[in-house]
Amino acid sequence: MPRARPGELAPGGRWAPPVRWALLDCPDEVRMRRLAARGAPPEWTAGAMADAAQGRSLATTVFTGDGDLADLAARVLAWARDAEPSMPAPGDGEKPHDQTLT
Template sequence: MPRLHVITGAPGAGKSTLLRHLGEYPFGSADFDELPELDGRLLGVDIISPSAGPVWPAYNRLWVKIATMMLRAGRPVVILCPLTPSEWADAAGDVVDPPRVSWARLDCGDADRRARLAARGWDPDRIEDAIKDAEELRCLVNQEFTTTGRSPADVAAAVADWIDRQ
């Protein structure tokens, strides 16, 4: 079975923007942000607000299953998400024959993250939480793709090269 590539990143790193550029490459790709409706609900359940924390483990398990199904096509798959490796491992614990994972991190400078999230209407406390999430991910995942000062197409090309080398 081909390898699953998980690219984690705190809010504002550019995951959703990168996704639009990964379609040019011969691998499957998906983003955790694709399933919820615009109001943050999936099947009528809020899954994106901070108060939805209790349902996040089930949502994470769903994505492990989706990734496993996508790998059946016989080509590499990239999943973009905000999870840590341990959160992914917890989600994969109940999945039969979960895929092997290569990890990378999408990141940007803190000033870029603040500006991007402020443009989304995030309040300062929530932005600072995202900055802390980015700091945590920097300690957990070494392979980095930065979006600061780079075009999404350049980042997508670097990701494709990483996948080819795996």
């Protein structure tokens, strides 16, 4: 059985509620510029753009940034402390999803 790397769930593992899900995003122009700088082939760029669009459509909370990392970190931390869980703890019932943050 393969071993999980640090930060990954082991095979058969489960998240322990409450869980909060958010997407860390950047503008498409920034993503394309970063991929080009890394020498990514066009098919990788197309795939990355499709993945980003899908992530935005699925995530209920999106943090967009391409500037001050301290500001982004502070916004994420404030959200993590105050946000309703995306997956409530057992017995908590259903919680509403968070608003998108930008």
